[in-house]
Amino acid sequence: MYISHLSLLDFRSYAAVDVELEPGPNAFVGRNGQGKTNLVEAIGYVATLGSHRVANDAPLVRAGAERAVVRTRIVRGDRASTVELEITPGRANRARINRGQLGRSRDVLGILRTVLFAPEDLSLVKGDPDGRRKLMDQLVVQLLPRAAGLLADYDRVIRQRSALLKSMRALRGPLSGVDMSTLEVWNAKAAQLGAQVLAMRLQVVQALRPEVAAAYDQVSESDGHAELAYRSSLETALSDAARPDDVAGSILPADPRAVPPSAEELERLLLDAMAAMRAQEVERGVSLVGPHRDDLVLVLGGLPAKGYASHGESWSFALALRLASYRLLGGSSPAGAMQESTALPTGLPTPLSTGSTTPRFWNDDFGTGAEPVLILDDVFAELDLRRRVRLAELVAPAGQVLITAAVPDDVPSGLMATRFDVVTGSVTRAA
Amino acid sequence: MYEGAVQDLIDELGRLPGVGPKSAQRIAFHLLAADAADVRRLADALLEVKARVRFCEVCGNVAESERCRVCLDPRRSDEVICVVEEPKDVVAIERTREFRGRYHVLGGAINPIENVGPDDLRIKELLGRLADGRVQEVILATDPNVEGEATATYLARLMVPMGVTVSRLASGLPVGGDLEYADEVTLGRAFEGRRVVGR
Numbered sequence: 001m002y003i004s005h006l007s008l009l010d011f012r013s014y015a016a017v018d019v020e021l022e023p024g025p026n027a028f029v030g031r032n033g034q035g036k037t038n039l040v041e042a043i044g045y046v047a048t049l050g051s052h053r054v055a056n057d058a059p060l061v062r063a064g065a066e067r068a069v070v071r072t073r074i075v076r077g078d079r080a081s082t083v084e085l086e087i088t089p090g091r092a093n094r095a096r097i098n099r100g101q102l103g104r105s106r107d108v109l110g111i112l113r114t115v116l117f118a119p120e121d122l123s124l125v126k127g128d129p130d131g132r133r134k135l136m137d138q139l140v141v142q143l144l145p146r147a148a149g150l151l152a153d154y155d156r157v158i159r160q161r162s163a164l165l166k167s168m169r170a171l172r173g174p175l176s177g178v179d180m181s182t183l184e185v186w187n188a189k190a191a192q193l194g195a196q197v198l199a200m201r202l203q204v205v206q207a208l209r210p211e212v213a214a215a216y217d218q219v220s221e222s223d224g225h226a227e228l229a230y231r232s233s234l235e236t237a238l239s240d241a242a243r244p245d246d247v248a249g250s251i252l253p254a255d256p257r258a259v260p261p262s263a264e265e266l267e268r269l270l271l272d273a274m275a276a277m278r279a280q281e282v283e284r285g286v287s288l289v290g291p292h293r294d295d296l297v298l299v300l301g302g303l304p305a306k307g308y309a310s311h312g313e314s315w316s317f318a319l320a321l322r323l324a325s326y327r328l329l330g331g332s333s334p335a336g337a338m339q340e341s342t343a344l345p346t347g348l349p350t351p352l353s354t355g356s357t358t359p360r361f362w363n364d365d366f367g368t369g370a371e372p373v374l375i376l377d378d379v380f381a382e383l384d385l386r387r388r389v390r391l392a393e394l395v396a397p398a399g400q401v402l403i404t405a406a407v408p409d410d411v412p413s414g415l416m417a418t419r420f421d422v423v424t425g426s427v428t429r430a431a
Numbered sequence: 432m433y434e435g436a437v438q439d440l441i442d443e444l445g446r447l448p449g450v451g452p453k454s455a456q457r458i459a460f461h462l463l464a465a466d467a468a469d470v471r472r473l474a475d476a477l478l479e480v481k482a483r484v485r486f487c488e489v490c491g492n493v494a495e496s497e498r499c500r501v502c503l504d505p506r507r508s509d510e511v512i513c514v515v516e517e518p519k520d521v522v523a524i525e526r527t528r529e530f531r532g533r534y535h536v537l538g539g540a541i542n543p544i545e546n547v548g549p550d551d552l553r554i555k556e557l558l559g560r561l562a563d564g565r566v567q568e569v570i571l572a573t574d575p576n577v578e579g580e581a582t583a584t585y586l587a588r589l590m591v592p593m594g595v596t597v598s599r600l601a602s603g604l605p606v607g608g609d610l611e612y613a614d615e616v617t618l619g620r621a622f623e624g625r626r627v628v629g630r
Binding site for chain 1 (some may be wrong): 541542543544546548549550576577578580581584585588589614615616618619
């Protein structure tokens with residue numbers, strides 16, 4: 001799919017702007033603070049109903065305006081649809097699809113699919129586990145929209161369970177029978193939902209591993225053996241010996257082709273782990289076991305990327321995570337790229353081929369023209385010339401890729417065929 | 432801010448659920464402009480409801496005497512009890528005219544965040560009603576959210592060992608709607624709870 005038209009009203013720095021976009025690469029060039037990122041932020045908002053930069057909507061509306069309007073025309077296969085989104089801070093957003101009535105904004109989800117890489121993504125490598133958990137959970141939801149309800153329910157169960165643990169801690173005495181049986185109910189719910197979340201995450205990580213390894217090698221032009229591992233609070237709870245903090249456990253099979261544990265198996269393990277941790281949990285008044293305490297460990301050449309990787313390596317890893325997500329969501333890969341991958345054991349089937357043996361909770365067939373729009377915000381400035389050229393080759397086959405850059409020379413000429421100059425809230429197509 | 436009595440009324444109205452400051456102001460001025468007789472009727476209704484209405488000592492539903500209308504009705508079956516969170520859920524189920532058994536109103540759901548535990552709900556009373564062995568089935572009709580599900584699980588764990596059949600309301604598609612308009616969570620639940628039509 002691709003976006004053929006974007007128009008903004010009172011969005012961030014833009015009073016009103018209209019942009020006609022082309023399939024394939026589109027580059028937005030302009031000095032810092034001119035509004036390049038605002039354009040891709042608006043597009044990302046239509047896809048996810050959230051900004052990649054801020055958690056609340058107030059900064060999205062131009063100072064003095066009441067609401068912002070983002071209108072996009074999305075072409076998928078030989079069909080076009082228009083999505084108009086009205087963003088009013090403090091109120092429910094409303095959306096109009098094609099020429100229909102203004103309705104719930106939620107109905108917009110799924111019409112436009114994007115994968116966005118932004119400088120903020122560096123925190124995927126260097127930041128807290130929270131960001132990496134979000135990355136996994138967002139992929140799960142993009143692959144299976146129903147999982148959004150599951151994740152919300154799990155979150156609610158954990159908050160209820162933690163509230164109960166806190167009140168048990170406040171009592172300080174021996175635990176009453178009613179408290180114990182209530183806790184058991186919440187344990188059962190947390191284990192049941194948590195196991196489903198965990199099982200889906202593990203399947204996503206398994207599918208992501210070969211893609212991340214390949215993408216990292218391509219953008220870094222090395223074979224740094226970028227690997228993913230999953231550190232589960234489950235294993236910390238069930239193993240007697242204290243594990244060194246940087247070593248990931250074996251809940252995720254070492255072999256990227258192996259089948260990860262099923263939800264049923266994980267549910268049993270979670271119940272055991274909660275039983276083992278009961279005293280500690282009551283003492284601290286916190287839920288210590290479950291996917292909300294887990295981490296996706298990024299490993300580079302056998303060492304955790306967090307703390308060990310250089311700035312450039314961290315940058316490449318973050319980019320590789322997004323490019324891998326792009327392919328997992330049905331993005332096209334450059335011809336021959338997969339065969340070049342050296343991080344994979346030889347004789348492995350091409351990732352995402354139809355002969356995949358590991359079970360997947362999602363349907364790989366996203367439909368014709370469903371390929372997501374790839375957005376690369378300010379990525380080329382951080383790369384040296386050779387890596388820029390490699391990345392350009394990598395994204396050239398994408399159905400549509402939107403690029404922002406402050407310095408035009410940073411972007412390889414192959415991606416500059418459709419170029420827009422962004423100057424203080426106006427966007428003009430360069431001849 | 433308005434003078435004395437008007438502002439007092441706006442403040443009181445604003446404390447009602449679902450009434451914001453703007454609505455409170457609108458209602459207050461509506462009352463100010465209304466007939467004295469109309470306003471008196473409203474005031475009487477408010478006082479009356481506090482004076483007359485109490486809770487049924489058997490099921491916990493709203494009642495005007497010691498027992499509610501449902502518990503007093505001799506035509507209803509004593510073999511089935513439907514457990515709900517609030518009296519308004521009784522009204523909702525009564526509207527279906529499907530259910531001919533009795534009710535039990537818990538007065539909420541287990542909710543540690545709001546500091547509501549099993550002891551704060553009318554669970555002992557429910558177990559008491561099962562003691563004489565006449566009740567064959569208990570239908571758990573708590574809300575289909577996290578708290579309602581947890582409450583249902585808690586009750587099921589208590590009651591199944593007592594030898595009573597425990598069932599839970601199904602969740603799924605709204606009747607008369609279009610499949611394509613169902614949200615993914617509901618549709619997913621409907622798939623999970625599908626029934627075999629024949630084989």
